[in-house]
Amino acid sequence: MEGARHMGTAWSGRLPDCSWLRFFGEELRTVREQLGLTLREVAAGTTYSFQQISNVEAARRTPSQALARELDRTLGTGDRFQRILTRVLADTFPTWFTSMADEEAQATQIRIWEPRIIPGLFQTEDYTRQRLRWANPHLSSDELDEAVAARAARRHILTRDQPPYIWLILDESVLLRPIGGPTVMTRQLHHLTQAAETPHLTLQIVPLTATPHPGLDGPLTIWTYPDRPDIAYIDHPHTPHLIETPHDVSDTTLTHNLLAATALDPTTSLDHIHTLTKTTYGA
Template identity: 35%
Template sequence: MSEARPASAPTVMRVVLGKRLQYLREKAGLSYEQAARSLDVTHATIRRMEKAEVGLRIPYVEKLLQTYGITKSCEVEDFLALARDANRPGWWHRFRDVLPEWFSAFVSLEGAAELIRAYEPHYVPGLLQTDDYARAVLRAGRPQASRQEVERSVALRTERQALLTRENPPLLWVVMDETVLRRPIGGPEVMRAQVDRLIEACSQPNVRLQVMPFASGPHPAMYGPFHVFRFQEQPELPDIVYIESLVGAVYLDERDDVSAFREALDRMSAQALPTHRTEAFLDSVRKEIQP
């Protein structure tokens, strides 16, 4: 996963199966070209399947498994069943009217991750936003959006937040710049309610929130926000970094790239306020918000 705005945003399972196909091909000692000849397609088709850039056509998958020496019917059927599931749209598909294709992959990764680490210098992360704060952020970022589109986007954001209270939720670990708390969004009442939500989040066992105060000075990630996703149940998936821009996003999974972001987060986590001091800091900020 490396480019913003893919033709069809992959689900996590499609990424996993693509990597499994790559492993089976390499184990069989076949090149892209040799695998492609078994399907009478170009080598680019095989590469795109392995990179999860296209859907998994079941006849293609079945033929590839045979080519790679997978002959046990139960193994083939299990793989094909997973491929059918991977091709089904995720729950977020019903929000496709307001959900950019490049962000669909983010929602899929978010729902499958065991650990979500993030640095946010501008806004409260979406998983911790109140509805009113989310409305204000969305209106600022999409001034041409209709009221209905904004409300649909808020509903999507609210539904995403359910993963924090589900059974076996991920650990959300956020380093948030003090700027986030000082930037007035939606008015005093909205900001007070949002800070209350952050204080509440500090008591959740699967949320680790740290504030990077101005007094801490410069830090390794002053260039912009990012997320790092880690997966336990899908060992084929490496850690994935998500970087967003105004018109799309980039997903990085190369080891050296990801390591740079992980190291930045580790250094910032050591530099930012620890969680118990963050809660006290949030309480002081709330008291400063004028009615």
């Protein structure tokens, strides 16, 4: 930004006394105030809106890599915010999920079967908030804001230059489970169908009338890479774990293939979601 003095790369990587997401916002506020800039002035030096910058500073949104680069350029901070963002993204998920998030970010193709909820990659903020509030009733407002923003960070893979190709199969019960009520679900289903109209997502629905199938054992995900064998994850109630042996990955792939054969075709699936949205949620 014109007139902003160079702040250098003084951040040394010290551990914050709060989450890395909140630390990012505090560092943004500190640098901004040192330069005598308002939020609107910072936003004017980027391609982002005042509200987006404000939400990042308040730790209500996880910043993107593009935003971190623009903040460093605008504020003259070298690579400070880009370096902090690597910690934010590493701190985004619970310990048990870190390896899954890493696989997700590296994959060129992702196959998903989900019989319970809309997968995190395709959740709206309101849907995520309602689901987390239900699953974690003891979270404070600040903790809930941070959790929602952290999970939103996963979605950056959908907007990168080369997003992964995703083949998503959902059980119809996911669409009927009214998390957050009719308004939240209507927006969620609209968001899902919009995503399915892009060339990087194939969406299929397994109707409730389908005969028993192997997907009844629980959710699964398969990641495909350009330079190494596939890895899978199964989320069975008592044995959630990553699968790396070729035989077991092959079995998981077969399950996904059988589910695809059981499901409605993509066009019929989208029509079904549109109809269900109107008849179930009145929109």
